[in-house]
Amino acid sequence: QSVLTQPPSVSGAPGQRVTISCTGSSSNIGAGYDVHWYQQLPGTAPKLLIYGNSNRPSGVPDRFSGSKSGTSASLAITGLQAEDEADYYCQSYDSSLSGPNWVFGGGTKLTVL
């Protein structure tokens, strides 16, 4: 059971817009900690997609955007392309334990129809 909750799957047709939610609590996202997103293409390692809630690393298309509000965050992908089919994970920090604790969402599988 992940600390951050994501929908198991989302889907969309090429060219469409999809969003992936990431819901936390008052000890992580709601405490003001940043949310980051990773893309994991089939059979590969995760890759940083969005950092600091809404910032894109160099090389990430502007079709990908992130936002955060309250205890939740969202990843939006516009102009869906076949190559976007992947698993997406949100990540934040959780202060409920005595030591440092970086936490992930359970992941969302994006299917491009």
Added chain:
Amino acid sequence: EVQLVESGGGLVQPGGSLRLSCAASGFTVSSNYMSWVRQAPGKGLEWVSVIYSGGSTYYADSVKGRFTISRDNSKNTLYLQMNSLRAEDTAVYYCARFSSGPYYYYYYMDVWGKGTTVTVSS
């Protein structure tokens, strides 16, 4: 080029030990927070351990007391010593570099290795 390359995975019996290595290039391991993240088959990502640039180490509750993270500055390499292995430790283990900045709770993982597979089974 900034790169991380893991090695050391394999098949081990329950109760056994294994040491994973992560060789870094293009940056200095000891100047960064470095982490291990694992992914069980068909499951999501789980943070396992971190070593701070100052040398402090921390672990997820699931591995505390069994795993030890360390580094060799002369080899620019990160390690994960895994003892008392259990079936639930079966996963792909990724080495990752944390971003930098004044507050570690804002950190994210900006460089990842390709992973090494650990299978715990009799």
